[in-house]
Amino acid sequence: MKTKLKSNIFFLLLVLVNTIYSQELKIIDAYGNPVKSKTIILNNSFSDTLKTNNRGKIKIHKNTDYQSVTILEYNTIVPKDSIRNGILQITSRYVDALPTFETKTTNHSNILNSLKEFDHETITKEKILNSDYSTSADILLLTDGVTIQKSQGGGGSPIIRGFEANRILLMIDGVRMNNAIYRNGHVQNSLTVDPFIIKDFNVIYGPSAVTYGSDAIGGVINYTTTKPKLSNKKDTTLEKIRLITRLNKGADELTNHIDFNFSQQRWASFSSLTFKQFGDIVMGENRRHGYADWGKLPYYVDHVLGSDSLIENPNPNNQLDIGYNQIDITQKFLFKPTQHLEISTNSQLSTSSNIQRFDQLNNYNENGIPQFATWEYGPQLRIMNVLNLNWNKPTRLFDNISLNTSHQKISESRNIRQFNNPYLEQNDEQVQVFGINICAKKSLAEALS
Template identity: 45%
Template sequence: MKFIHSLLLLFFGLWFVDLSGQSLRIIDAITGYPVQDVIAYDTQAKVNTTSDINGHIDLSVFSPEDQVHFEHIGYESLLFRISELQSSTQLALYPDTQRLGEIVLSVSRTRDEKKRVSKQVAILSDRDIASVVPNTSAELLREAPGVRVQQSQGGGGSPVIRGFEANRILLVVDGVRMNNAIYRSGHLHNAISIDPFSLSRAEVIYGPSSVGYGSDALGGVVHYFTKEPRPGDAQPWRFFIANNYDTRHEHTINHIDITHSKDNWASLTSMSYSFFGDIYMGRKRNHGYTDWGLVPEFSKNNRDFYQDQDSANPNPNRQRNTGYDQIDLMQKFVFQPNPENKWVLNLQYSSSSDIPRFDKLVERRDGELRYATWFYGPQKRLLISPKYSFTSDKKWLREGVITLAYQQLEESRVQRKFGSLLRENQIEDLDVFSANADFNVALDQSKKLAYGFEFTHNELQSIGFSQNLVVEGNDVVDLVNYMLIPSRYPSKSGFYTTMAAYIDYKLNLDQKNTINAGVRITNTRLKAAWNEQALIDARLGKTTNRSNALNLSLGYVFRPNDLWELRSVLASGFRAPNIDDMGKIREKQGKLTVPNPFLKPEYAYTADFGVSRYFDQRTSFVQLNLFYTLLYNYIARQPYMLPFDDSSSSFETVTHLGDELETWANTNVGEATLRGASLQWNTKVNKNLTYGGHVNYTYGITREDQIPVPSILPWQGTQHISISNRRLNGQLSFVFAGQKLPEDYSNGGEDGLEETPVIGVSSETGENEYAGTPSWNRFDFRLTYNVNTNTKVGADLHNLFDVHYKEFASGISAPGRSLRLRLQYRF
């Protein structure tokens, strides 16, 4: 039915295609908005005309046989004979990604020329997003050089930058930080709560960015920018419809957004519904492990269905319990009474179904599946954010943006073991309040000074409880015997507050030399308390933590000519322990993470160097980046003793929910170093053919004990060949990753060594021995056809040779070969 639905939508879109018309209107091929100031001129440059504010252009000045160039500084140029356009009503120009890439929005929280920014930055433009059409905003980040995305279940996507992951990476949407008091240090999947169809742009900043963004920005920043409607648009109503359908995995994504524009205000309504079926792994096992990742049995249990034994899986390549669905809504209002003042109200809401935790549902104890159910309850995110932007003639307030935000988040974890009727629940409700004020100072053209302030406050409510199932046949008809159990986080209360101020200064010494400098001071306060019945450590009743951090950044950019750029940065970053670091209770693979109230902030000191060489009027380039990071007071998971616990015979174990488990905790383990290199290139072979790619190397280890740092994959990269013309765009990609040996895995379990192939049993310990993650590669092919300026159809063939592999640290096999069909229609 989903496939038929997709075909009907496709034909519905094509039916209403209008190819007639007498006048020509020039529009942006991605957004559909009119493009002003497009210059049209003949090959002798004797006759020319320009598009007006509504994109209309008068071609009557040319004869039918004239060849005419259409050019705009932000778009790719086109050449047509006038007779070829006589039956057209619109002409779509694609943004020039190279030129658009010259503007950076996120580094200093204001607009900057990329050639004057010392940090490494990747920009994913609206054209990149429209070309890739990712299933989630986490998947989109795979298009940024050097960014890896980890998954433990179908509804997953944890970005990794330079070996940093989770709460060492800062996620930001529309200037509002998403990181909060319970962002964890293992794998974090909150990026999927942002609708990729709502995005206009995404930027990735590599390396410490605490001057502009504060705590957590150790490895980098991912800043998502959502679409914004324009007041005064000549077309008062705009509609955009998109539908994606994966024929093998039965993924279906339906999206519509509606824009309404008046003279001084505008509205954008965006809605997406995504249904993701079970994931089928690849069948070609080049790595040689015939049974690795197969799912011979699975659990049919869910909230309402009970079965006391597992079920045989008729197709072991189908990873049962990986499907889920999600709804994403966004509403934006823009009010702009004059060019100097603009108000924006940004409303976003995301809610998923239950998301099965696949890696837990295939976990075995004594050869049998351990869990009948293990799922994340509906994950909900609400954002309400008013923003005011202005320009003035006051020196210290020449430009400014004030952003207020309220976020309400709900998370839950539900589990039940086979052989038990006891269902355990952990529920977290979090309220986050924030205020950002960013200002620019009026200086001369060679200088730029920005400053700002930030305040955030988190209030957490966490509860854990168990209930017994009442079962009739296979139906769960009731839940009884409510009883409190240890909650995931402090059960009585949790508060996390930050206050900060920063200054960022740029000085253009001349056309060749630019200096960037910045400083930020941040104060962080944490308070948490436990109820007596939820304590797991007799020493804990409440805890407080206060810290101050001073961060500095100094960068230099040297441009000897238009073809060379050299960049260097010395920067510091910090991460203040949050409630997840200090107060979490969590079990994984027989290890129980317990609270540690004695944690201190960790700091990163990084040296960065980059060099870029451009060719053919900057349409081609080669870029090399090197970095070295020293982590001080590095926080890692280590064995931890509970001296006053008497639930077991050893201080190194504790009896928790009926199981005797090793106790571990996040601790400050001293210093660690990370270093790496990335090489990126893009070559425009001719007008229609492009070859590009990147390769990355990362290495990290603690200084004292020489223990590997988690989340680091040594080698990864991609290469692609793209071909495009006015109608057709195609890309063949080759994606690869190197081997990760078992001795290079971290000790804390974050890397998931147990998810790799079993190669034997140790004669000394009797425990399994693992191979580590095998190297892998795959080919993808993507094709898009522009039916006309309003309609696009596409097909993506993922994993052409149906290769089986697991991404490093992922608890789920990657998707095998699949065909995805796409339709986009705007009017």
């Protein structure tokens, strides 16, 4: 009893001393999100360096005298008098642009709950639709840590912390897109996801990504698409119909999209169709870096009278013949026969026309002769069919269990022909992927209580 009393007294004294001799400062961004794991410098004649925790907080010795606070990663200095009630908010007054994103993880995002405190980003549908990006590869630039390699209009290979291609795991609705075609070079398969039906997408960085397997060593990009919505009425109802048309002069883009949701109380259907047409890309005329001819296309190759010829480009800023078309179709069904059972299907089809590899067509030898007359990706086809069963009635073994079976058919090709060479090299790749995934969840906290 005396030992326990002494321990409690020691603990109270420790808390009291810590409260008296330290003060807590919370740092948030312009949107109220905590600034996590950032280096903080308290500026005075002797600078103290601290690091914020997962709640954006640091502890400062009560006698520490400082005039301003530096957030090293943001290259930002904020005066001490900006602190209000122990909170320092960094606004656009002190920094031009802060990376802001949601770090909320839900059960519908197919991100493991145990990973929600790790380094990852979630980009919502609202941010995607409010952006001017045209493809599901381009929208990855909405994140803070993903860049894309893009050699032509129909390109977009994601790069996460220096990793690319088969070192990054692509997923859609919990189904792995990676397959035997994925190689060490650039992978453009994220283009086959329709950006208009994406509910959100998650990007997982760092060591937590390897939870998904060895092909996720660089990170995970997981797209989640719109789910059919059940109705509260017995009669069949059209919940929502959406029409979108977009014109983009920079990429000579014309996009038309339609989706609609039919439903009753026990079943629902979601249908989507998107047609995208891209033309030639016109570069800007201003080259203030001093290289007046940089990036210009003075000539292009055309097959005239049985041979390849160099034709003068009337507008050298115009990247000729790199346009392409793409069609995306999605059909989902949801059936809920009982309160605890959900059965859903997910069918997606994406196909494109030939896509020219502009960087290869712009290669010239020392004599000023182009290396290739033809270098193009053939039509890229992706067909996916998924059947999902979900049972959410708690038992002694699990609280929720789901079965996910999938089939994918992927077809890609490359066509390459040297300048004035009659032989066309064709590489055709076709892969079929079958998958099955069983996931059971059980709350151990409730089971042990």
